[in-house]
Amino acid sequence: MYAPTSTKSPRSGPTSGDDSDDFGGLTDFDGAGEILRAWGNGLRPDPDLTVSEWADRHRMLSGRASAEPGRYRTVRTPYMREIMDRLSPGDPTQRIVFMKAAQVGATEAGNNWIGFAIHQAPGPMLAVQPTVELAKRNSRQRIDPLIEESPELRERIKPARSRDAGNTMLSKEFAGGILIMTGANSAVGLRSTPARYIFLDEVDAYPASADEEGDPVTLAEARSLTFAHRRKVFLVSTPTIRGLSRIEREFEASDQRRFHVPCPYCGAMQWLKFDRLRWQKGRPETAEYHCEGCETPIAEHHKTAMLEAGEWRATTTAADPTTVGYHLSALYSPIGWLSWERIVRSWEAAQGSDEAIKAFRNTILGETWVETGEAPDWQRLYDRREAWKPGTVPAGGLFLTAGADVQKDRIEVDVWAWGRGLESWLVDHLVIEGGPGDPACWQELTDLLGRTWEHASGQPMTLARLAIDSGFETSAVYAWARKVGFAQVAPVKGVEGFARTSPVTGPSYVDATVAGKRLRRGARLWTVATSTFKAETYRFLRQERPTAEERAEGAVFPPGTIHLPDWADSEWLKQLTAEQLVTVRTRRGFSRLEWQKLRERNEALDTRVYARAAAWILGADRWPEARWADLEGQLGVAANGNPDVGTATTGPKASRPAPRRRTVHSSYMR
Numbered sequence: 001m002y003a004p005t006s007t008k009s010p011r012s013g014p015t016s017g018d019d020s021d022d023f024g025g026l027t028d029f030d031g032a033g034e035i036l037r038a039w040g041n042g043l044r045p046d047p048d049l050t051v052s053e054w055a056d057r058h059r060m061l062s063g064r065a066s067a068e069p070g071r072y073r074t075v076r077t078p079y080m081r082e083i084m085d086r087l088s089p090g091d092p093t094q095r096i097v098f099m100k101a102a103q104v105g106a107t108e109a110g111n112n113w114i115g116f117a118i119h120q121a122p123g124p125m126l127a128v129q130p131t132v133e134l135a136k137r138n139s140r141q142r143i144d145p146l147i148e149e150s151p152e153l154r155e156r157i158k159p160a161r162s163r164d165a166g167n168t169m170l171s172k173e174f175a176g177g178i179l180i181m182t183g184a185n186s187a188v189g190l191r192s193t194p195a196r197y198i199f200l201d202e203v204d205a206y207p208a209s210a211d212e213e214g215d216p217v218t219l220a221e222a223r224s225l226t227f228a229h230r231r232k233v234f235l236v237s238t239p240t241i242r243g244l245s246r247i248e249r250e251f252e253a254s255d256q257r258r259f260h261v262p263c264p265y266c267g268a269m270q271w272l273k274f275d276r277l278r279w280q281k282g283r284p285e286t287a288e289y290h291c292e293g294c295e296t297p298i299a300e301h302h303k304t305a306m307l308e309a310g311e312w313r314a315t316t317t318a319a320d321p322t323t324v325g326y327h328l329s330a331l332y333s334p335i336g337w338l339s340w341e342r343i344v345r346s347w348e349a350a351q352g353s354d355e356a357i358k359a360f361r362n363t364i365l366g367e368t369w370v371e372t373g374e375a376p377d378w379q380r381l382y383d384r385r386e387a388w389k390p391g392t393v394p395a396g397g398l399f400l401t402a403g404a405d406v407q408k409d410r411i412e413v414d415v416w417a418w419g420r421g422l423e424s425w426l427v428d429h430l431v432i433e434g435g436p437g438d439p440a441c442w443q444e445l446t447d448l449l450g451r452t453w454e455h456a457s458g459q460p461m462t463l464a465r466l467a468i469d470s471g472f473e474t475s476a477v478y479a480w481a482r483k484v485g486f487a488q489v490a491p492v493k494g495v496e497g498f499a500r501t502s503p504v505t506g507p508s509y510v511d512a513t514v515a516g517k518r519l520r521r522g523a524r525l526w527t528v529a530t531s532t533f534k535a536e537t538y539r540f541l542r543q544e545r546p547t548a549e550e551r552a553e554g555a556v557f558p559p560g561t562i563h564l565p566d567w568a569d570s571e572w573l574k575q576l577t578a579e580q581l582v583t584v585r586t587r588r589g590f591s592r593l594e595w596q597k598l599r600e601r602n603e604a605l606d607t608r609v610y611a612r613a614a615a616w617i618l619g620a621d622r623w624p625e626a627r628w629a630d631l632e633g634q635l636g637v638a639a640n641g642n643p644d645v646g647t648a649t650t651g652p653k654a655s656r657p658a659p660r661r662r663t664v665h666s667s668y669m670r
Helices: 032-043 051-058 079-086 106-119 132-148 216-222 225-230 246-252 300-308 340-350 354-363 378-383 439-450 474-484 530-541 548-552 570-576 603-618 625-635
Strands: 095-100 125-129 171-174 177-183 197-201 232-237 257-262 269-271 277-280 283-290 311-314 323-328 399-406 410-418 424-433 453-455 463-469 489-495 504-510 523-529 579-585 591-597
Touching (some): 079 095, 106 125, 125 216, 197 216, 257 323, 399 603, 410 439, 439 463, 439 474, 474 489, 523 603
Parallel strands (some): 125 197, 463 489
Antiparallel strands (some): 171 177, 257 269, 257 311, 277 283, 399 410, 504 523
C-alpha cells in the first residue's frame, strides 16, 4: 500500500512550492502537477470580464476578414456593447435575439463571443450557418483568422497541421471545451453534442427542416437544455418575409429593444427611422435626419457622438424574461461604413422594382417584406390579353423554356418565351394524352424537345430547357429524363416555403428504380422553392402597364411583364390564378405564410413555375449584358426587340430540323 511521505493535511490546500508538499505526498507520481492544475481550473468561477472588455483587450482583426484590420474597438460600434455583454457568463440572460441590417458588425460580435469563450469561459459551443458549405467558408474566412491573430487563442488551439491537434475545418478543440461548426441543413451536425453556447447566424436563411427531422433552430437549442441557466443562445439574422421570418418571430416574442440616440440640438432621445431621413429629390448628398423632438435637420457628422451617447431601451415586455431582443437598421452604421447618402441612393435605385425594394427593406432597414399574395383577377387578365400569331414567338422573346406537369391521364406543358428583364410571353399550351403509364405519351414529350417555334424575325427556335415535375410517378419521370439526357431536361421537385439564398438548388443525384431495377447513377434533380416563383408571378401579373398612347411615344413594359395571348381561355386563366397566399397560425401561436388553392385545378400556375425554374437553371437571372446582346444577334433583333432587317443569323439551335408533328393536342384553347 502506498504510504504518504508527509504528515501535512491535504485540506490545507496548495499554497506555494512543490505540489507534492502541498498535498501531503499524495501527489508523488508523474503528472500530478497537471492533474492538480486541471482540478483547480475546474473549480475556478467564470470570470468577471465581459465579452466587450475581452474584445477590446485581446481581439485583433485580420486583413483577411475585416475592412478595418487592427485592434478591435467596441467604441466603433457602441450599439454592440450591450449585446456582447449579454453574452457574458455574469449576465442572467439566456437568449439574445438580434434582428438587424446587413454589415452592422453582428458577425464580428459573435466571433468576439467565440474568442471570449475559448479564452475565459471554456465550454462546448455550437456555431450554425445556413449550410455546411457556408460553415466551412466561415471557418476559413472568419474563425481561422480569429485564432491566428489572437495570441491567447493560438496558445489554446493547436495548429491544424500538428498531430492529434483536434483542429479541423469544422471543429476546434481547446482546454475545457470544443467549438463545433455545422450547417442548419445537417441534422447530424445539430444533434452531435451538448452545447453550453449556441451561435445561430442568419437564421432566416435556414431550411424549414434539417434532413426532414424538424426545425433546425429547435434542434440546435435542444443541445443547450442540460446547461439550464448557464446556457447562452445568440440568434442573429437579417429578416426576410413577414410571417415566415424566424428572426422577426423571435424578436416579437422578446422585449423589442431599440437603440435610442440623443438629438445634438435638443437632446431628445429617439430611435432612427427611415421616414425621418429627408433629402432633395434626385440629390442623395443632401440627406439629413430630422429630429422627432425639434424637427432640426441633423447632419451625418453628428452620428459618432450620437452613437456614443446612445442606449438600448425596451419597448415592450418579453414573454420570456430570460430573452432579450434587439433591432438595428443601417441608419446607425458608423461613419466610413454605409452612409445616409448611399442609403438614399439605394432607395432611389430600387424604385420600380419590388425585388429591389424587398432587398432594401431586408438588408438596409432590417425589416421584413410583406408579400401581398392576392391572386390577380382572372377577368382583368382576360381583358388584357394580346394578339399575336398562334404558335409564334414575339420579337422580345430570346429563348424558350417549358414546364411540364405530370397528371394521372395526361402531361400538360406550357411553353414560355423570355426576354430582357425576365419579360415573358406564353407561346404554346399542349396537352399530351395518355399519362405516365403510356409509352406513347413519353415519346410525344420527347418529340416536343426537337420541335421548333417561329420567331418574329423568321428564325426557328427550340426549347432551351424543359423542367418536369417529379412529384407524381417519380421513377417514370427519372427514367424518361435519363433516356433523353439532362442537357435539355431538368426533373424538378417543388418544396414549400420561400428561399432566401436561392429559389432553385441542385442538381443532386438521386437513385431511381424502374421495374425493380436499381440504377447505378441517379437522376439529376433540382429542388424548387415554389412559393418564391408563385409570389413573383403574381407580382408581375399585377404590374401597371403603359397605355397604347404611352407605348406609341416610346414607353416600354416594366421588367417582368407577363404577356398572355388572346387564345388563352378563361379556364387556363383561372388555373393561373388558382392559389392565394394566406397567413395561418401554428399550434404554438406563431404566424406563417401558406399557399392555398382557391379551386382544384392549378396546372397553369404549376407549369409557369416550372418554366420559370428552367429559366433560372439556364442562368437567365445572372446573365450579363453581353449574353443578352448575343441572343439578340442570333435572332436578328435590335435591343428593343424589333426585327433587325438585313441581319443574317441563325436562331438558337436553328440548325436542327423540325420533326414531324405527333398527335400532340395544341388547339391554342380557342
